[in-house]
Amino acid sequence: MDRIRIVGGRHLNGTIPISGAKNAALPLMIASLLTPETVTLKNVPNLADVSLLIRILRNHGTDAAFDGKRANGHVHQGDTIHFTARDIVDTTAPYDLVRRMRASFWVLGPLLAREGKARVSLPGGCAIGTRPVDLHLTGLQALGADIKLDGGYVVASAPGGLKGGVVRFPKISVGATHNVLMAATLAKGEVVIENAACEPEVVDVAACLSKMGAKIEGAGTPTIHIQGVDELEGATHTVLPDRIETGTYAMAVAAAGGDVTLEGARGDLLPGVLDLLRNAGVEIAETNRGIRVTRNGAALRPVTVETEPFPGFPTDLQAQLMALMCRADGISEIRETIFENRFMHVSELTRLGADIEVKGDMARVKGVPRLHGAEVMATDLRASVSLVIAGLMAEGETMVNRVYHLDRGFERLEEKLGSCGAEIERLHS
Numbered sequence: 001m002d003r004i005r006i007v008g009g010r011h012l013n014g015t016i017p018i019s020g021a022k023n024a025a026l027p028l029m030i031a032s033l034l035t036p037e038t039v040t041l042k043n044v045p046n047l048a049d050v051s052l053l054i055r056i057l058r059n060h061g062t063d064a065a066f067d068g069k070r071a072n073g074h075v076h077q078g079d080t081i082h083f084t085a086r087d088i089v090d091t092t093a094p095y096d097l098v099r100r101m102r103a104s105f106w107v108l109g110p111l112l113a114r115e116g117k118a119r120v121s122l123p124g125g126c127a128i129g130t131r132p133v134d135l136h137l138t139g140l141q142a143l144g145a146d147i148k149l150d151g152g153y154v155v156a157s158a159p160g161g162l163k164g165g166v167v168r169f170p171k172i173s174v175g176a177t178h179n180v181l182m183a184a185t186l187a188k189g190e191v192v193i194e195n196a197a198c199e200p201e202v203v204d205v206a207a208c209l210s211k212m213g214a215k216i217e218g219a220g221t222p223t224i225h226i227q228g229v230d231e232l233e234g235a236t237h238t239v240l241p242d243r244i245e246t247g248t249y250a251m252a253v254a255a256a257g258g259d260v261t262l263e264g265a266r267g268d269l270l271p272g273v274l275d276l277l278r279n280a281g282v283e284i285a286e287t288n289r290g291i292r293v294t295r296n297g298a299a300l301r302p303v304t305v306e307t308e309p310f311p312g313f314p315t316d317l318q319a320q321l322m323a324l325m326c327r328a329d330g331i332s333e334i335r336e337t338i339f340e341n342r343f344m345h346v347s348e349l350t351r352l353g354a355d356i357e358v359k360g361d362m363a364r365v366k367g368v369p370r371l372h373g374a375e376v377m378a379t380d381l382r383a384s385v386s387l388v389i390a391g392l393m394a395e396g397e398t399m400v401n402r403v404y405h406l407d408r409g410f411e412r413l414e415e416k417l418g419s420c421g422a423e424i425e426r427l428h429s
């Protein structure tokens with residue numbers, strides 16, 4: 001298993017290109033199941049999750065063709081991939097593939113909408129809570145699907161096609177919104193989704209579906225109206241920049257000190273996060289190239305924040321913020337409201353000398369004058385990168401084990417940080 005070695009204390013200076021968003025690319029790829037024509041996606045990040053989803057889609061009959069760049073082995077910033085699901089050859093998404101990644105469960109809605117049936121294993125993904133799928137299932141049932149659970153699989157059918165209806169989610173779910181939104185595009189009649197997720201990735205998927213001929217209004221607000229159509233066609237769409245990668249590198253620069261431009265980043269995707277960092281003493285400027293993050297010696301002020309659905313502070317940046325606040329000048333309070341078990345980085349940060357006390361969903365982080373390098377273990381995707389951020393601040397060497405979690409969501413992390421002056425390397429074993 002690969003490991004990442006970091007020697008802390010180096011400032012970061014230069015430019016970091018921001019990749020396409022993993023959490024938009026995955027549902028966009030899945031949306032290609034809705035049409036026999038080609039959906040071309042540009043700016044697809046080169047991540048383990050993307051490769052795994054390509055395997056899953058190929059299993060359903062999708063042809064995934066890369067533009068020449070990747071094939072020639074050149075360094076690239078964003079792949080262009082053409083997805084063509086001319087015929088769905090298999091409506092089963094097997095356990096062995098789906099268990100490794102949460103988003104793979106979202107093939108359920110599109111397969112059901114197009115083929116009238118689907119058999120999809122219950123999903124995996126980051127182990128950050130129980131992560132039920134009840135909202136996905138009741139949402140599809142409201143569109144007329146018959147759903148049974150059989151041996152760890154969701155077996156869904158709608159032989160006459162899905163129909164219009166009102167789906168009112170009792171709780172906001174990004175994945176259930178994606179699943180029902182995609183399914184609704186081919187329903188007979190109008191579908192209204194109430195209490196929908198407003199995340200930019202939902203808006204990006206809706207934009208691509210609209211280019212494919214779907215009739216959608218209200219994406220990005222809590223109420224989405226979809227007028228079902230008989231069929232969808234091909235389209236070309238560019239994946240939006242990754243706001244979680246953007247926030248992560250902004251916090252890395254804040255942690256290490258220095259001056260870095262996050263190229264291609266969009267400030268409008270991070271409302272609240274940039275202001276929170278400014279209040280903590282980090283200089284942030286939105287420029288025509290992206291977002292410039294500067295911290296030159298100023299002390300970090302502590303923060304009080306809780307995670308919330310968009311436009312609130314994202315749970316996917318909670319671990320990174322906690323790492324940063326380990327060196328703040330005072331006590332921060334960070335509350336995790338989305339996932340009940342998303343504090344697994346705390347014990348690893350403690351190995352580096354952090355002073356963190358957890359009570360229920362609240363972490364109280366008392367800033368310390370220094371962190372010191374140690375051997376730590378990555379437990380999930382965002383927890384892993386929080387350890388990298390802590391390693392950049394720590395004195396001496398930090399070794400992050402189990403970095404396969406990182407490769408699910410961060411493209412060329414060592415190269416991006418290394419090119420700005422970080423002492424970081426991947427050790428293959």
Ligand SMILES: CC(=O)N[C@H]1[C@@H](OP(=O)(O)OP(=O)(O)OC[C@H]2O[C@@H](n3ccc(=O)[nH]c3=O)[C@H](O)[C@@H]2O)O[C@H](CO)[C@@H](O)[C@@H]1O
Binds near residue numbers: 026131172340
């Ligand atoms: C691939 C992807 O895009 N993953 C993101 C997606 O995950 P994911 O789509 O799995 O997260 P959800 O928005 O669905 O989860 C939000 C909350 O709703 C609960 N819930 C969800 C579905 C359901 O049927 N029943 C239920 O109770 C979950 O347990 C959680 O407490 O949104 C999360 C919240 O922004 C992010 O942290 C993940 O990075």
Ligand SMILES: C=C(OP(=O)(O)O)C(=O)O
Binds near residue numbers: 101102124125
């Ligand atoms: C939790 C995440 O991913 P997943 O939903 O695939 O587990 C994430 O992207 O931070």
